[in-house]
Amino acid sequence: MLHTNLSVNEHGHLTLGGMDTVELAQKYSTPLYLIDENRVREKMKTYIDAMGKYFPLGSMPLFASKSLCFKKIYTVASEMGMGIDLVSPGELYTARAAGFDLANAYFHGNNKTDADIELAINSGLGYFVADNREELDAINRIAGEKGIKQKILMRLTPGIDPHTHAAITTGKVDSKFGTAIETGQAIELVKYVLTLENIELEGFHCHIGSQCFEIKPFCDAADIMIMFMALVRDELGKATTTLNIGGGFGVRYTEDDPHIDIEKSIELIAEHIEKTCVRFEYTLPRVLMEPGRSIVADAGVTLYTAGSTKTITGYKSYVSIDGGMTDNPRYALYQSKYTILNASYADKEADFTATIGGRCCESGDLIAEDVKIKKPKRGDTLAVLVTGAYNYSMASNYNRIPRPALVMIKDGVDTLAVRRETYEDLIRNDL
Ligand code: LLP
Secondary structure, eight states: OOSTTEEEOTTSOEEETTEEHHHHHHHHOSSEEEEEHHHHHHHHHHHHHHHHHHSOTTOEEEEEGGGSOSHHHHHHHHHHTOEEEEOSHHHHHHHHHTTOOGGGEEEOOSOOOHHHHHHHHHTTOOEEEEOSHHHHHHHHHHHHHHTOOEEEEEEEEOOOOOSSOGGGBOOSSSOSSSEESTTSHHHHHHHHHTTOTTEEEEEEEOOOBSSBOOSHHHHHHHHHHHHHHHHHHHHHOOOOOEEEOOOOBOOOSSTTSOOOOHHHHHHHHHHHHHHHHHHTTOOOOEEEEOOSHHHHGGGEEEEEEEEEEEEOTTSOEEEEESOOTTTOTHHHHHOOOOOEEEGGGTTSOOOEEEEEEOSSSOTTOEEEEEEEEOOOOTTOEEEEESOSSSSGGGOOOGGGOOOOEEEEEETTEEEEEEOOOOHHHHTTTOO
16 A cells, blocks of 8 residues: 555455544545544654654654644644744644643734734744744844734745746745745845844845755755855854755655655755854754654545546546545645555456546546545545545535544544534525
């Protein structure tokens, strides 16, 4: 199977974390998000251990909330000793409601409103990752009103192209995020930040992109960032101590995708950073990373019930499912490839080529095109693998379709973590 937490049991059913997915589909109905909690914990531990081993004291991974956000995930992150990255007041609110200590939270985003900044400071936020000058002024003003000195990192664009899908590239010079080093604007902005009384600049952040399999772009970005930190030290007399290199490690969605060894990659990046620091005579900074996808993606499976199957003579066959772009918009948005199984007959040969269509009134509402699957009959459970990241968090109510439930599974026990939306939920705010 694609990942070690997937298997087939004696009934020929797909299992995730040892649990029968067809039984779970019957118990909770479909569409249904499943998250294998042990897998999430394993991945968090891999990051924590490797970063602790290869990077200086104080280094840590921050779970990228945008990849999967609901209360229980913050309980898991907190128990494991992860920090978190937040990009919106809604994520912050969710983490806070889960009792996560926001001292280990880093608040991103290219447009934090005054209300967002105020909410974050009132909630005891550790760090803002500040995007631009106007925002820095607002943080400085609001921190002053509250009588605190607010710690920040500054988001910079190192000008690296990580060779991934253009929509998920963020570190290039021409980006809506951060300030460019190459244009000279970043050093000017640092000069300005150092004049702000209520802000403590602790370091810098960059994120090159997502679903990256090569280590070189991370090393190249780190080089540019360290070179910049040395410039800040030499020209402005400020030696900052934190380097956040963002998230972005890729995951295996299909057999065609490579596998990334997280520990080895961290070791190689750490070695590289050490060399660069020696070159610039820079004291090794503590390093932060912001993995999202590589922590939760392969913990997730989405279950659907097959509806009608139809073949358009001379063209192709469509299998309809009871979900689609509302619970997984990634094919519609990025043509992302997925592995799809007939979970009811996971031991049978995939004998049928089909395009899997969702239930929205939109012809682009597809989950995959021309994939091989054991031909489903109406009522079979279909499983889309590796859906833990950017599926639930990107779900919508288009066509007034309620969002699915999310169930965590751990050591043979299934626990409802997010209940299924009801039709009543859909009209809750309608007046
Ligand atoms: N840090 C920052 C500043 C980011 O912008 C991102 C992702 C991450 C961390 C986490 O990256 P990861 O480790 O998950 O690759 N919706 C798209 C992905 C957008 C990612 C945006 N930023 C998708 O479904 O592929």
